Amino acid sequence: MPSAPRRWHKPLSLAERRYLHSGSWWLWAIFLAAMAAGTTNPIFLISIIIVALLVVKYRKSDAPWSKSIKGYLIAACFVLVIRMLLVVITPDIFGDTLLFTLPKIELPSVFAGVKLGGEIKANTVYFAFQEGLRFATILVCIGAAQSLASPTRLLKSIPAALYEVGLAIVVALTFAPQLAFDAKRVRDAQYLRGRKTKGIRALAKTFVPVLEGAMERALQLAAAMDSRGYGRKVHLTRNIRLLNNSLILIGLLGILLGLAGLLGVFSQSNVGGLTLLLGVSLSFTALWFAGKNASRTNYRPDKWHIPEVLVVTSSLFGLVSMRLTENIVLNPVTSPLSFPQINYVTLISIWVSLFAIYFSPLPPQGNSTVTQIYRSKIMSQRDAA
């Protein structure tokens, strides 16, 4: 029997349209997020946001998941605003620039550490802005990864041991737009019955049918997956599976602790590296072990090519240079109020992440309903003519 060649997905050139490996986009974005996590300097943070948005603008495909950046942007603005409004109830930090004074409400001593109203200092507001912006930037980075990387292609690169988790995520992702569609249908129906479509009560009335629909679809999907062979062979015994999962969990925990250590959450940061190394090696052992026993095969898995490596490197550069930057630049003082210091080498190295646009191939086209319908219409008109 003739067999297909083993290496089928070798890109011809950078000009060939294809999806970049999802893992590559995620690493690129995680490095950006890690940069953001390590600084409160607004100049750096805003640079990171701009870089992330520009890359999304030029490298997102027209598939539905590419639109998720919008939601993340809204969430980021929300977080920033909320954090700044919180100054009203957070205690002052030292500072001397009084902005305005709100009526102060005395709270019982139980709420020590929380104040309500009183003097609002510009220093506090500026500090809140910095912190809020940091968190907002991290959100934008995650949003960028979501918009750039196809969730299902990511699933394909997930190790076999994590397949179930990944599948659950993908199913959830495809369910979300369906829920929105259902909600609209139910609202339309209420309108058609001459009922109110706005307000809390109307919302409550949409909730049950939408949930019902989701449950029903979940059952149908389960039946469909079963009849297509899902969960057909399980070679691993219970004990081995248990061992495997615990190894993965401990490994992931190690990775998290290690990362936290590296980002300076703990006072002694030299623990970080070792923990990270241990965590990574534990997880890899577990994943390799589970993968060896997997009965499932993978159709056309994504491969790492030079562009993937370059994209990841582009943001790694900024991360490294940030680690080498002095603290006063990364976390500017808020009291007295002053314009943040800038280290130009660090700033430029952040902007190097923008090279991802040049390193990565364009995504395939023609995936959105709109373009597709439009195109097929043009085609059919041509056929007719």
Added chain:
Amino acid sequence: MISFENVTFSYSGAKYPILENVNLTIPAGELALVVGKTGSGKSTLLGLINGLVPNFTGGNLTGNVSVNNRSIKDFPPRDFADLVGVVKQDPRSSFVTDLVEDELAYGMEQLGISPSTMRRRVEEVLDLLGLTELRNRSLATLSGGQRQRVAIASVLTTNPKVLVLDEPTSALDPSAAEEVLAAIQRLVHDLGLTVVLAEHRLERVVQYADRVIVVDRDAEVFADRPAQVFATSTLAPPVVELGRAAGWSPLPLTVRDARKFADELRARLSKSKPRTRVNVPTKTLVNVENLNFNYANIRALRHIDLTISDGEILALMGRNGSGKSTLLAQLVGLIAPTSGTVLVNGKNPTTLKGKTLIENVGLVPQEPTDLLISDSVMNECIASDSDSGAIPGTTLAIFEQLTTDVSEDLHPRDLSEGEKLSLALAVVLAAKPPLILLDEPTRGLDYAAKMQLVHNLQKLGKKNHTIILATHDVELAAEVATRVILLADGEIVTDGPVNEVLSSSPMFSPQVSKIMSPAHWLTVSDVAHALEDLK
């Protein structure tokens, strides 16, 4: 290939078994068509083939079902994945991935088929079903017919011997249905696949069937050659009914067979004319002027000019996505036009709200259950009375006129498709709107329910209600419509009396018209009446 031995199955909590003592064998390489009323157990019969019933539905099964000597009592559905491919009516509910190519590979990945074999089979199946152009497309962007073909392709990659299809064409327009059925026929002919297919729209599928399985709650399930079954069956496509009315023997099953008799019938009817169904209009009810509607850079409706009088029954036809539903949504004020005016009963529907809206126009959506919000038929009717401000009992009275013998305590979800539609229609009628819109009303309806609907719509038309149907069902349009509008790309292509439009369009002409052309006959009942008059 497939055998049912003494199969009796009842759902838990049901008083009577839905299938009783079924004995059937379906030989390899045949296309078996399962016919029966809704609720007769067709879907149950199909579900039993790979054990989804009772594994996913619960219930009590006695007897045995086996495929290729593999019994559903010994193996769960997933172990039938390499033997039986199942495609549902709405394939969207069974898609696991988001790209066409990945969906095709999914089943094989689960079976652990080697990458090189997977690659080869995906290519083969893409070619077999003509999907190569679509391989990189997102599933969400496919049209109905494409979606159905992808669903079939995705179960074919595991090389099953049996393909089970539950109403594969009921949501499709005529040309998309042809596309899917042609693909299925190719599978039977070229690959020797055994296909079990349930379908209400017999006119679309009878010609392809090698064997017909009749499922009826009051009689034994049996299988026979199509010619034998339709000689007596009450469920029959129009071509068979025309044959019976005209006394043809042997009964033709396809339009092609029937044409051989047609010359003689046309000669017999040369002096007769089909009944005209034009009402005398008294006033204009709907006025649409230069209506345009853009949606995300697509011009969904363009330059629509339309006047509709009271008593008209208008059928809106056209491909999926040609703008039928959008036009209905405009008429009921769900969406506002980008430019142009829409007037219903002299009012702009987008400005109407609540009770005034439902007193002017009512829409029965594609999924009639969307409109139903209560937990029993009785409560639904009470809610509807209060919504419309009608005298208590109005909705229930209307519902009882539209249908027969339905318990008021049932949950609307447990009604048959036809009863759901009747209930939704009753809810709409309670407010006495002069304009009634129905979106794809015959989806999932069996022949009896469809005849009931035809009867109800004709009655409403006589009471000078204006009815607009968006439908793919040419037989329905032929039965009830007085006027037909063909939409394409959001534009009105044809607008005229039903006889002229339907008998001149190749895609949208009913079976009788195909047989009788060039004479303008549309329905069996018209021909039967004319024959009656001759005697």
